Amino acid sequence: MNNTVPTPTDFIREMIREDIRSSRYGGRVHTRFPPEPNGYLHIGHAKSIVLNFSIAEEFGGLCNLRFDDTNPTKEEARYVEAIKEDVRWLGFDWQERLYFASDYFEQMYQYAIELIKKGKAYVCDLSPEEIRRYRGTLTEPGRESPYRNRSVQENLELFERMRAGEFPDGSRTLRAKIDMRSGNINMRDPVMYRIIRAEHHRTGKKWCIYPTYDFAHPISDAIEGITHSLCTLEFEDHRPLYDWFLRELGLHHPRQIEFARLNISHTVLSKRKLKELVDGGYVSGWDDPRMPTIAGMRRRGYTPKAIRDFCRRIGVSKRDNLVDVSLLEYYIRTDLNKTAMRVMGVLRPLRVVIVNYPEDRVEEMDAINNPEDPSMGTRKVPFSRELYIERDDFREEPPEKFYRLAPGREVRLRYAYFIRCVDYVKDDDGNIVEVHCTYDPETRGGNAPDGRKVKATLHWVSARHAIKAEARLYDHLFLTPDPEASEDFKDFINPHSLIVLDSCMVEPSLKDARPGDRYQFERLGYFCVDKDSTPERPVFNRIVTLRDTWAKIEKSQKKG
RNA sequence: UGGGGCGUCGACAAGUGGUAAGUCAGGAGACUUUGGAUCUCCCAUUCGGAGGUUCGAAUCCUCCCGCCCCAGCCA
Numbered sequence: 001m002n003n004t005v006p007t008p009t010d011f012i013r014e015m016i017r018e019d020i021r022s023s024r025y026g027g028r029v030h031t032r033f034p035p036e037p038n039g040y041l042h043i044g045h046a047k048s049i050v051l052n053f054s055i056a057e058e059f060g061g062l063c064n065l066r067f068d069d070t071n072p073t074k075e076e077a078r079y080v081e082a083i084k085e086d087v088r089w090l091g092f093d094w095q096e097r098l099y100f101a102s103d104y105f106e107q108m109y110q111y112a113i114e115l116i117k118k119g120k121a122y123v124c125d126l127s128p129e130e131i132r133r134y135r136g137t138l139t140e141p142g143r144e145s146p147y148r149n150r151s152v153q154e155n156l157e158l159f160e161r162m163r164a165g166e167f168p169d170g171s172r173t174l175r176a177k178i179d180m181r182s183g184n185i186n187m188r189d190p191v192m193y194r195i196i197r198a199e200h201h202r203t204g205k206k207w208c209i210y211p212t213y214d215f216a217h218p219i220s221d222a223i224e225g226i227t228h229s230l231c232t233l234e235f236e237d238h239r240p241l242y243d244w245f246l247r248e249l250g251l252h253h254p255r256q257i258e259f260a261r262l263n264i265s266h267t268v269l270s271k272r273k274l275k276e277l278v279d280g281g282y283v284s285g286w287d288d289p290r291m292p293t294i295a296g297m298r299r300r301g302y303t304p305k306a307i308r309d310f311c312r313r314i315g316v317s318k319r320d321n322l323v324d325v326s327l328l329e330y331y332i333r334t335d336l337n338k339t340a341m342r343v344m345g346v347l348r349p350l351r352v353v354i355v356n357y358p359e360d361r362v363e364e365m366d367a368i369n370n371p372e373d374p375s376m377g378t379r380k381v382p383f384s385r386e387l388y389i390e391r392d393d394f395r396e397e398p399p400e401k402f403y404r405l406a407p408g409r410e411v412r413l414r415y416a417y418f419i420r421c422v423d424y425v426k427d428d429d430g431n432i433v434e435v436h437c438t439y440d441p442e443t444r445g446g447n448a449p450d451g452r453k454v455k456a457t458l459h460w461v462s463a464r465h466a467i468k469a470e471a472r473l474y475d476h477l478f479l480t481p482d483p484e485a486s487e488d489f490k491d492f493i494n495p496h497s498l499i500v501l502d503s504c505m506v507e508p509s510l511k512d513a514r515p516g517d518r519y520q521f522e523r524l525g526y527f528c529v530d531k532d533s534t535p536e537r538p539v540f541n542r543i544v545t546l547r548d549t550w551a552k553i554e555k556s557q558k559k560g
Numbered sequence: 561u562g563g564g565g566c567g568u569c570g571a572c573a574a575g576u577g578g579u580a581a582g583u584c585a586g587g588a589g590a591c592u593u594u595g596g597a598u599c600u601c602c603c604a605u606u607c608g609g610a611g612g613u614u615c616g617a618a619u620c621c622u623c624c625c626g627c628c629c630c631a632g633c634c635a
Binding site: 213 | 562571572592593597598627628630631632633634
């Protein structure tokens with residue numbers, strides 16, 4: 001796969017290398033990405049996807065896509081489609097290995113019977129409330145269920161009747177018989193099966209009992225011949241249970257390895273909180289371009305490559321982490337710098353009249369499409385007497401280090417002429433509404449024959465040729481780096497995370513822009529045509545700004 | 561005060577007893593028809609702390625401190 005980040009070395013790859021050396025799985029490597037189809041994927045999942053698929057590729061192995069669909073009350077078919085699309089878009093291919101835990105329900109049932117026969121599982125009649133009380137606490141051991149010592153025969157009959165639908169939801173469970181005194185609460189006779197009468201998105205009404213994650217996951221891994229089962233840190237406590245099931249059942253035994261989940265500054269990365277943002281109307285939906293979801297980032301204009309490179313660069317470890325968003329932004333800039341077509345667009349237009357330029361004249365200026373890639377060629381941009389420039393590029397009273405246009409100042413219009421400000425017009429409120437300039441005909445194309453230099457080059461657009469457009473400027477969703485650390489993460493929502501500008505003026509070549517197309521608006525940032533865009537009203541999402549040295553200077557000036 | 565993990569630069573993260581990689585961020589400069597890109601340089605005498613072992617410790621030992629996860633018939 002095309003990545004600019006070198007192959008990582010991390011503790012997981014090291015362990016796998018060791019397993020290959022010792023021929024633990026006959027030198028085989030087989031991983032899996034096991035999402036639950038209960039919501040949208042986000043960049044935290046991307047970390048896991050990239051990890052699992054890359055490792056398989058690096059070691060000549062395979063990676064399965066498996067839906068962990070063991071809880072019909074939370075899962076929906078539409079999520080499996082969305083997830084498949086996201087994984088594919090990220091650039092990964094599971095080939096014919098698309099699996100569902102629900103495909104294994106019958107086998108899991110048989111394995112459960114096997115455990116019952118071995119005296120390692122029993123049907124328990126305790127209510128959820130009672131189970132909790134019997135479980136004990138973090139510091140006190142649990143007590144054994146009064147149903148723990150039923151006969152194998154009775155357990156077999158009861159379990160069969162559970163499956164047959166003879167008992168109400170929640171009235172009984174099948175539990176593993178392990179150790180109610182274990183310091184690890186997961187080993188205190190965990191539930192393997194519960195009764196749930198809900199329509200499953202794949203198996204429909206076939207089942208009314210469903211295996212829990214703890215029972216289903218190791219068996220699914222075993223059935224698929226997985227060698228390395230990678231998951232996040234919170235499952236570390238479950239590993240003894242994972243191992244217990246596989247050992248008791250004598251099945252193929254993959255190695256579970258846990259790594260730290262991803263956190264990114266100025267956003268949240270938990271399904272619950274993301275859902276709260278959607279449901280609370282703080283964003284427009286799961287694919288709002290401000291969301292760290294794969295769908296949101298795709299709409300924003302992020303490229304799969306940028307996300308992959310980011311995921312490789314952050315590495316894999318077991319430490320809690322909070323990765324700076326600027327690293328993500330670095331990768332999208334780096335990718336787009338090489339590939340994005342340059343174009344001129346004015347976000348906040350200020351009218352400029354070239355007083356010594358003929359009214360009816362129009363010139364076609366040659367502009368380079370991408371200075372990083374000459375093969376992208378050039379294009380013509382119309383120039384005329386009346387133009388728009390960026391409001392930020394003119395100052396009546398220029399501060400220190402402001403190089404742009406100001407009364408009496410000369411600057412360059414990119415690919416056009418040097419112009420000098422000779423006058424400006426204000427409205428009754430004192431707002432500058434128009435700037436008058438003269439141009440130097442000798443500087444056509446942007447160079448002065450006399451070797452004269454200017455300190456600034458401005459982007460511009462010809463007023464009568466410009467296309468009016470909407471721009472959506474996005475900023476971080478949260479004002480604090482770590483909103484999750486606060487009492488209520490919503491306290492720090494950035495009220496200006498979206499600014500809509502509806503009177504932008506862009507160069508005419510953009511009439512052919514189609515949703516999904518990405519451009520660099522010179523001096524401003526990278527933009528992506530939104531799906532809301534129409535030929536009459538183009539809409540551009542700002543993916544990320546360009547690095548802005550002047551903004552930095554201005555900020556430090558304000559601080560004093 | 562049960563069990564399981566983790567502590568190396570502002571943020572990620574290498575390092576596996578031989579004298580602290582790299583990346584982002586930040587700073588300085590060069591170059592520049594994007595204050596973009598590119599290039600150069602700077603940015604941990606120190607690895608949570610204290611002892612100890614050793615010629616030599618981020619790496620080994622001991623004790624301490626801090627942070628995270630677990631008491632769903634969620635995953």
